[in-house]
Amino acid sequence: MTCPFATLESMLADESATAALAERLAHLLRGHDTLPPSPGGRIHLRGDLGAGKTTLARALLRALGVQGRIKSPSYALLESYNVSNLHCYHFDFYRFSDAQEWQDAGFRELLDENAVVLIEWPEQAGTQLPPPDLDILLEYAGTGRRASIAAYSDKGRLWLKQLTPPGP
Ligand SMILES: Nc1ncnc2c1ncn2[C@@H]1O[C@H](COP(=O)(O)OP(=O)(O)OP(=O)(O)O)[C@@H](O)[C@H]1O
Numbered sequence: 001m002t003c004p005f006a007t008l009e010s011m012l013a014d015e016s017a018t019a020a021l022a023e024r025l026a027h028l029l030r031g032h033d034t035l036p037p038s039p040g041g042r043i044h045l046r047g048d049l050g051a052g053k054t055t056l057a058r059a060l061l062r063a064l065g066v067q068g069r070i071k072s073p074s075y076a077l078l079e080s081y082n083v084s085n086l087h088c089y090h091f092d093f094y095r096f097s098d099a100q101e102w103q104d105a106g107f108r109e110l111l112d113e114n115a116v117v118l119i120e121w122p123e124q125a126g127t128q129l130p131p132p133d134l135d136i137l138l139e140y141a142g143t144g145r146r147a148s149i150a151a152y153s154d155k156g157r158l159w160l161k162q163l164t165p166p167g168p
């Protein structure tokens with residue numbers, strides 16, 4: 001992937017801190033804070049097994065208003081939802097063996113501009129994926145996690161600014 005425009009590191013001491021980050025991301029994905037309002041966006045979630053990618057995605061979808069059980073897409077590759085006028089697509093490419101599958105499955109059509117697209121294990125899709133707005137790398141850090149958040153688009157850069165705590 002090309003160099004990010006900007007990055008931010010955040011310590012997530014426990015699952016509730018992950019949920020808090022997810023809620024802030026959900027707010028940004030609603031798009032009310034941009035002029036003109038611009039809902040949707042694409043977020044890549046990277047990190048080892050159990051790093052917290054699905055936990056973050058679930059909390060984000062919940063914050064957007066998804067009700068009922070939110071399944072991990074690790075078997076189906078894709079779970080999709082429709083909430084408050086937003087199309088949400090939650091992918092998990094862990095089991096992707098051949099990047100060509102991406103083309104064959106017609107997933108590219110789902111990357112429309114106003115959809116919320118969350119992708120776990122994006123690296124498994126090879127070079128087929130366009131750069132996301134935000135890339136979030138989750139790493140084990142003691143009993144918690146460290147999130148390294150990088151912006152790869154103007155929209156991502158705007159989001160990152162809003163996620164950055166004000167300086168001293
Ligand atoms: N900030 C955090 N601090 C400590 N534990 C966390 C944190 N966030 C999530 N967890 C815990 O870590 C585990 C993460 O599991 P999860 O399924 O979300 O991982 P994943 O990255 O999606 O894994 P996979 O690659 O297998 O899909 C859960 O048990 C969750 O409770």
Ligand SMILES: [Mg+2]
Pocket residue numbers: 053054055072074092120
């Ligand atoms: Mg997962």
